[in-house]
Amino acid sequence: MIIKRAVSLACREDYRHADWVAASKLRHREPTIWRRLFWEHQIRGENDFVRHVDYIHLTLQLH
Incomplete structure (x- = not known):
């Protein structure tokens, strides 16, 4: 959670x-950087x- 918050603020x-x-x-007040179903x-x-x-x-190979 700490890393996710730090990245969110920095970016x-x-x-x-x-x-x-x-x-x-x-509608869900979600940011653009994180996907909905990702969690710590x-x-x-x-x-x-x-x-x-x-x-x-x-995942990296598929993109």
């Missing part, structure tokens, strides 16, 4: 674009860490 001017904000984001997760061990790193790598 808020760079990501404040009206044309990036969908109607649903306006505490890594609970080596296997959990590996799963999350794999997820990040897969």
